[in-house]
Amino acid sequence: MAKAQSEFTAPAVRVEYDSAIIRCNLQLVPVKCIEPMLPADTVINQKKYITLRYGLMNKTVSIKERGNFMVENINVLMIENRSGKDLFIKSGEIVMGGRQDRVFARDTVLPSSSKQHTVPVYCVEENRWSTHEKKFIHRGSVANGLQKIIDSANSQTKVWDEIRKLLKQNNQTGSSSYASLLNQKKFADTASNCMYQLYNLLRSKDSSYVGFIAVTGNHILGADVFISPSLFYQTLPQLLEKYVTEAALSGSAPVLAKEHLKAYADALLQPSTQAEFLNKKGKRFFYKGVLIQITGY
Numbered sequence: 001m002a003k004a005q006s007e008f009t010a011p012a013v014r015v016e017y018d019s020a021i022i023r024c025n026l027q028l029v030p031v032k033c034i035e036p037m038l039p040a041d042t043v044i045n046q047k048k049y050i051t052l053r054y055g056l057m058n059k060t061v062s063i064k065e066r067g068n069f070m071v072e073n074i075n076v077l078m079i080e081n082r083s084g085k086d087l088f089i090k091s092g093e094i095v096m097g098g099r100q101d102r103v104f105a106r107d108t109v110l111p112s113s114s115k116q117h118t119v120p121v122y123c124v125e126e127n128r129w130s131t132h133e134k135k136f137i138h139r140g141s142v143a144n145g146l147q148k149i150i151d152s153a154n155s156q157t158k159v160w161d162e163i164r165k166l167l168k169q170n171n172q173t174g175s176s177s178y179a180s181l182l183n184q185k186k187f188a189d190t191a192s193n194c195m196y197q198l199y200n201l202l203r204s205k206d207s208s209y210v211g212f213i214a215v216t217g218n219h220i221l222g223a224d225v226f227i228s229p230s231l232f233y234q235t236l237p238q239l240l241e242k243y244v245t246e247a248a249l250s251g252s253a254p255v256l257a258k259e260h261l262k263a264y265a266d267a268l269l270q271p272s273t274q275a276e277f278l279n280k281k282g283k284r285f286f287y288k289g290v291l292i293q294i295t296g297y
Contacts, residue, residue, distance in 0.1 A: 007012035008225055008294050011035065013210060017258065021201050025247040027215040027254035029261065031225050031269075033208045039260040049086040049109070051234060052093055053138045061087055063136040065098050066118065074123055074154065077102060077136075078116045084157060088113055088231075090238050092147040094124060094179065097136035101125035101179050105150060107285040107293070122150060122159045124178035139179055141238045144214070144221045144246035148179070148297050151283055166249060182245070191248055195240045202236065209233075214243040215294075216251030220264050223296040229294065268296045279295075 004202060007013070012035040020029045022098050057060030060083035066073045081087040087110040094103050102121040110117050124142070137199045142150065146162050153159070182188060205231070208233050211225030224239055226232040267277045274294075278284060282296040 007035070007227065007269050008269070008291065009274055010269050013225065014271060015207075015213065015262075015265045015269070015293075016206075019205060020200060021205075023201070023255055024190070024244060025251035026194070026198070026243055027256070028198060028202070028243075029129050029213040029215070029265075030202070030206065030209045031211040031213065031223070032206060032289050033210045033229060037115065049234075050083050051090050051238070052089045052095075052104075053237070055081065055083055055087055055135070056138045058083075058085075063095055063098070064116075065133050069160075073102065074129070075105075075121060076118050077121050077282055079110060079119050080112045080114070080116045082114065083090050084112050088235070089119065090141065090235060091150055092142045092242055093238060094139040095121075095136045095140040095143060096179055097134040099130045101139070101177055103142055103146075103150060103178075103267055108114070109287050124159065125164060125176060126160050126163070127176035140182060141241040141243075142178065142245070144242045144247055145250070146241050148222075152296075152297075169176055170249065181249070187248060191244050193239070194244045194248075195237065198240050198244070199236060201219075203233065212239075213261065213268075215254045215256045215261065216243075216247045217253070220256065220261065221246055222227050223264075223268055223294075225269075225294050227292040262294075268294075 014032050014034050016030045016032050020027055046142050052061065056063070062080045064078045089104050089108040089110070091106045094101065100123045103124045105120040105122055110118055133261040146159070146166070149158055149162050166181060167173055167175065171179055207291050208229055210229055211223065214221040220277050221243055226235070267273045277296065278294060282294060284291055286291040
């Protein structure tokens with residue numbers, strides 16, 4: 001455990017300030033792996049896990065409501081993973097359908113099995129609870145602001161409060177569904193183009209990146225750092241979506257001074273300050289007893 005923890009601190013990782021990418025009201029400052037991480041097959045092998053988006057797309061992962069249409073089932077879904085690989089689900093990932101649209105409430109890894117797993121979720125569509133269960137489809141990830149509430153508040157009411165606020169700010173008061181924001185054609189086209197640009201720029205720069213710090217306007221949205229480049233790049237589409245969405249909904253051109261960015265990075269990645277920082281403004285995700293991701297807010 002101690003070894004895995006140390007690999008998320010300097011000098012094992014380094015912030016590449018001069019390699020920052022700026023697009024679409026976002027500045028992404030890469031975090032690079034300098035010292036070797038744990039061997040891939042020690043913890044998580046990229047060939048032995050899949051993302052939720054891919055599992056649903058190739059139909060090796062299925063999602064269902066639990067039981068009948070009673071409302072007490074609102075905060076759980078049943079997932080079966082028949083892919084032959086571990087299924088990696090990120091908190092903040094949205095699935096549309098069922099009796100209400102949902103968002104996953106925590107980071108989760110599910111082994112491949114014929115067993116159905118109960119996974120905690122929040123509702124992101126307040127006014128629909130249908131007696132007819134629609135097929136669930138993947139619909140990306142929530143914006144970073146809502147992500148923070150999901151990770152820290154542990155409250156369906158607070159999730160709904162934030163969604164109502166976002167709908168009002170974006171003139172979508174005729175709907176109670178968070179997906180209505182994402183489905184606006186102008187927004188969806190812009191976000192898709194931004195994510196495509198950022199994804200390709202990050203992929204082309206360096207194969208040893210393990211995360212980044214995201215900035216919009218004069219403040220830091222957050223940071224995500226993984227134990228390996230393979231895990232980072234496979235989850236990159238979901239990461240980009242939450243930051244691109246946040247920048248599109250409430251961001252502006254990045255103007256944060258470098259000294260403020262460096263102060264944040266030092267607090268997140270220096271051995272003497274990381275634990276306290278994450279206890280107050282972040283989270284850790286462990287898999288098989290090993291730390292595989294840190295997230296800062």
